[in-house]
Amino acid sequence: MKIHIPTPLRAYTGGQETITLAAQNVGGALVALTTEFPALRQHLLTPEGKTRSFVNLYLNDDDVRYLPEKDDSPVSDSDELTIIPSIAGGCCL
Amino acid sequence: MLHIEYVHYEALRAHGEETYPHECCGVLLGRSLAGVNHVREIVRAGNTRTDSAHNRYNIAPQELIKIQRQARTAGLDIVGFYHSHPDHPAQWSTTDFAEAHWIGCSYVITSTDHGRAITTNSFLLAGTTEEDKRFEDESIEIEIAQPQASEIQPGVTEITIHGDPA
């Protein structure tokens, strides 16, 4: 499958935007990704190993959090996983 | 430093005027080269914070994914974001900082007073992790493309505006 890396995290993938790897499910893809690029780990996961709250994971067009099987959702070579940190803010406190 | 063409600079300011008294938001596409974020395109985004649009903004991840796909197709990257502060200074807030996660990207803020775009500042989200991230004032270099007579040296006029210290 393909994993798309957002601009700030490409510093940890040797500048690559798209990583192609083989995995059975979403969780497996993340393990494979952070095994290949260990420096990514602390940016994606909390010290307890959970995905950081502001990191959105989309399998094709679906938020992984809302998939029935979440991290266990099966993936195939044609699937795309996008890592996208949130964009938000606002003025005055 | 943020390098942006005048038309794009004016377009992001105009966006803030249009959405006043609500905050506007959008994405800056371009390339980051030698510490300079060069903007090639700006993409308007919807503000999903309809509950509190006068002082909050949020871009839906689905929309971001579409924008990132568009960038990839064009050979560009997301290099920054912009939003407006209706009737408040063009300075980052505690919320802006807490919710900023794109290290290396430029966060552009325009103050819109009574519906007029006043000051536009850019802040670079510097650092390496969530724990040591910080906003740094960033100068904005505005490129004005000029129609040229053939004997005049072709090129651009560059204006450098330094972040408003207010």
Ligand SMILES: [Zn+2]
């Ligand atoms: Zn703000």
